[in-house]
Amino acid sequence: MSNKKNWPLWEVFVRSKNGLEHRHFGSLHAADAEMALENARDVYTRRNEGVSIWVVESKHITASNPEHNGELFEPAQDKVYRHPTFYDLPDEVKHM
């Protein structure tokens, strides 16, 4: 597979309802941003899933390296005191 024949890969983020955040829905191929939006509309929102779409070319996403998972994430595993679970919430506070 040569790069000449393949469109670049794009990541698609869709907001399913006003007020909610955009969530990663998947990826697709497109020649440019405009085509990526149109393709995303057809591939990911044709069953009424969204009200807003973001697309970003996959190469622009910087990802953490799975090999570094130990140093990145393990230190957080044994620190339960970082969760705010040690005090009672008043009933009036909802959606925490």
Add this chain to the structure above:
Amino acid sequence: MNKNLYNYILGIADNSLILGQRLGELCGHGPSLETDIACTNMSLDLLGQVRSYYQYAAKIAGDGRTEDDIAMLRKEHEYFNVLLVEQPNTDFGYTIARQFLFDVYHFLMLTELEKSTDLNLSAIAKKAIKEASYHKRFSSDWIKRLGDGTDESHERIQAAINDLWTYTDELFHQTEADKAMVEEGVGVDVTKLKDAYYEEVKTVLETATIEVPESKYFQKGGKQGIHTEHMGYLLADLQYMQRTYPNMEW
């Protein structure tokens, strides 16, 4: 039964049915996963519109026939779609050229149909126009991409436009039913859409560096039920299940 209204509705609906069938043929055969889904998506939009038109037509006919009977069980000469929409998916260039040449017309026509004094037709047009607007955006975009793309894509889209150009004039021919419906304020006077149509088409083609064909010879006949050689094969595909297993349901 109001025969003119019935025929008028069929004329509009058949365009969408036959183009929808053509686009549906690309299911699993599109040039890429994304364009495959886009084409079948448009097909489903068109078939959705078709259901509303045929349900209304069935009501007007009032002879016990259903929307399915009207869609599936007519003979070739009883379909009134324009010749343009029955032309085959020769390559992606033809698919896009056919779509574009129809979409520009479809959008103009629906904009006028929305003003119809017939509330059913006006409501269908109102809903369909958003879909048609997206179709036009999609096909115009692709016209520009192919025209202003590589040497090969330019050559192919130019060939498709040259070949399909001869079917564009028919979009603006009036049938007897058309004239009667325009008279009653129900139908769209398509002759009045012609200038706006060619102006818009030419603007997009020029942006796409595609030469606008100059041929003055145009094909016609679809609106009278006289079709090109492709129509019979298309209907054989479309009608196979209903003809083989009459009254079958999913």
